[in-house]
Amino acid sequence: MSLKHSLLAILVMVVWGANFVVIDEGLADVPPLLFLAMRFTCVALPLVFFVPLPRASWRNVVAVGSFMSLGQFSLLYLALHLGMPAGLASLVLQAQVIFTIVIAAVVIKEPPSRRQIIGAVIGTAGLVLVVIAHGVAAPVLPVVVMLGAAMSWAIGNVIARQAGVASGFSLVVWSALVVPLPALGLSLLVDGSEEVGRALTHLSGTAIASTAYTAFGASLLGYGIWNSLLARYPASAVVPFVLLVPIIGIAAAWVIQQEVPTVLELIGALIMLGGVAAATIRTRPGTGPQTRREAPTVPSSRDVDASPTR
Template sequence: MSLKHSLLALLVVVIWGANFVIIDAGQEDVPPLLFLALRFLVVCVPALFFIKPPPIGWRNIVAIGATLSLGQFSLLYLALALGMPPGLASLLLQTQVIFSILVAAVVLRERPSRRQFVGVMIGMLGLSIVIVGHSQVAPWLPLVVTLLSALAWAVGNVLTRRSKASSGLSLVVWSGAVVPLPALALSLVVDTPTVVWQALTSLSWVAIASTVYTAVFASLIGYGIWNSLLARHPTSAVVPFTLLVPVVGILTAWLVQAEVPTTAEFIGGAIMLAGLAAAIIQPRRRREPPTKASQENLT
């Protein structure tokens, strides 16, 4: 990758890493499911009128939207509302790599390579250390909900792969269209119409700014840049940058909210990221020197 494209990948990492603290701040005055509905409303309107749906069929679009968009983000927003620290959430959400490999093995019969298997085992060891360390100082429910969010992301990844959908902006927009109405309906049931109406009529500038950031920067601009990089470069050159997202997320939470990981969370997180790196980073193949026969053919 060129320096320009590497810097663009790092820009996306910063946008996505800071996203967790910004979501957490936006939910101070807005119920999580209503906040989610507002985010994806901004993502989809007016983009739906200008971007054609991906040619994968409506059933696949709805299934991907229900898992990759609605399932992942509704659970993440609920976890943050329940008290999940944003920095730790950015780390645990990366377990979607582990879950994706496992779900693909079951659903798509994709047998993981030996390197991926070892990476998954290391990642699960690190995850276990994080869970044990976190459960000693904080409630376990937000952690479980965060892991369910990562699982929903993984299922969405597998559905996307099975439908042979490109990871283009059209998929982000049209699968995101599945979110606003169900999220709003759930918010009306969980939070009551009175609370929803009060939140909508008294939106703070923080909630508005957070909605704009998560919709425009994290979703549209972030995925727009990311997908363009995936279209130009091998996946193995682009995807490893996502391992820096929790690093940015933890640093942002530390600077903004004074969130400091415990020793167990720090050690477990480092081990988990090492496992994820082993699972997704492919070693470069050395070019074999030309044989004497090939040299003679060139001459």
């Protein structure tokens, strides 16, 4: 990749890494599912009136939106609301790489390579260590919910791979339509109309800024740049940058929220990232710009998309 595009990739990783802290700060004033509905309303509107439909069936768009957006982020927001540390959340969510490899092998019969198997085993060992280390000092439930978010994302990855859904800006915008109404309905059911009404009529500056950052920064700007890089370069040249996300996420939470991970959590994090790196990074010739227009969200189980949270 050129220096310019490498810097753009790093910029996106910084935006995505800080996104966990931004979400966590916004959740102080708004119920998690209502906050989710607000974010994806801003992602979808008014762009759906200007962005063309993705080259995929409605069934595939809805399925991808249901798992990659609604399922993943409702559980992510809920985990943060339950007390999941933002920095640790940025790490645990990367378990989606391991889950994707396993689900793809079972469901669509894409056997992983030996390198991916080794990486998955190492990553799982690191993840188990992180969960154990966190459980010593805090409830494990938020971690379990975060693993559910990673699993939902992995299912979405496999659906996108099986259906051949392209990873494009139009898919980000149109699949966002799946989120607002179900999220708002669940918020009304769980939080009650009085709490939802109070939150909407007393939005703080932090909540508004957080919504703007997550919608326009993390989702639209971040994925706009990300998809353009995937259109120019092989996934193997672009995807490894996402290993910066949990590093930036943990650092941001450390600086902004004084969230200091334990030594055991850091060791587990390093082991897990090592496994994810082994599963996603591969050296191959021909990493220059490509002429293809779009790249699949999950090229295959041998080149897993490890895109971080949107």
